[in-house]
Amino acid sequence: MTPQKRIFDLALASLLAAVLALPFALLLLVLLLREGRPIFYVAERMKAPGQPFRLWKLRTMTLAKADSGVSGGDKAARITPVGRFLRKTRLDEVPQLWNVLRGDMSFVGPRPPLRLYVERFPELYAQVLQSRPGITGLASLHYHAHEERLLARCASAEETDAVYSRRCVPWKARLDLIYQRHQTLCFDLALIYETGRRVLVRRLFK
Numbered sequence: 001m002t003p004q005k006r007i008f009d010l011a012l013a014s015l016l017a018a019v020l021a022l023p024f025a026l027l028l029l030v031l032l033l034r035e036g037r038p039i040f041y042v043a044e045r046m047k048a049p050g051q052p053f054r055l056w057k058l059r060t061m062t063l064a065k066a067d068s069g070v071s072g073g074d075k076a077a078r079i080t081p082v083g084r085f086l087r088k089t090r091l092d093e094v095p096q097l098w099n100v101l102r103g104d105m106s107f108v109g110p111r112p113p114l115r116l117y118v119e120r121f122p123e124l125y126a127q128v129l130q131s132r133p134g135i136t137g138l139a140s141l142h143y144h145a146h147e148e149r150l151l152a153r154c155a156s157a158e159e160t161d162a163v164y165s166r167r168c169v170p171w172k173a174r175l176d177l178i179y180q181r182h183q184t185l186c187f188d189l190a191l192i193y194e195t196g197r198r199v200l201v202r203r204l205f206k
Contacts, residue, residue: 047132053112
């Protein structure tokens with residue numbers, strides 16, 4: 001990560017944390033009353049091969065004793081009504097501002113992968129994770145909806161894993177590497193703007 005990108009991340013994360021502090025506190029209170037504890041979902045992700053970190057999100061699913069792998073149709077029934085709203089508006093990702101401040105993530109970059117996929121595709125992720133993982137990115141904008149549709153058809157964890165490995169990982173990596181080759185602060189700003197625009201349109205018209 002370049003010094004300019006890190007300074008931008010720190011400035012924007014600090015600004016958003018200050019602006020969102022009160023509404024986010026109210027949101028946490030609502031979640032506590034509606035869903036109970038735990039409010040947060042904390043899971044291991046990778047910021048580089050051999051470098052795990054703890055990713056923070058708001059919990060959107062009911063608790064399960066054994067929960068691993070990406071989310072597919074096999075987990076759909078566990079998404080709570082509040083969780084659907086949080087996912088639709090991407091409010092579940094607000095806690096990742098903490099990851100940005102810590103330096104685990106950037107605002108723009110590849111979505112942080114699970115360890116099992118980094119270990120399954122070491123050469124691919126050695127390239128992709130030369131960019132710091134991000135809250136949003138080129139692959140998030142242009143492949144996420146298709147990925148959701150693919151995984152929603154999966155009826156088991158095994159099927160979800162197979163579809164994700166075969167059809168999602170390679171395509172997302174291609175887009176992440178395109179971003180990596182063309183990354184600039186202006187490109188980052190354009191991707192952040194487009195992310196905000198899409199979230200707003202989805203909230204207002206869907």
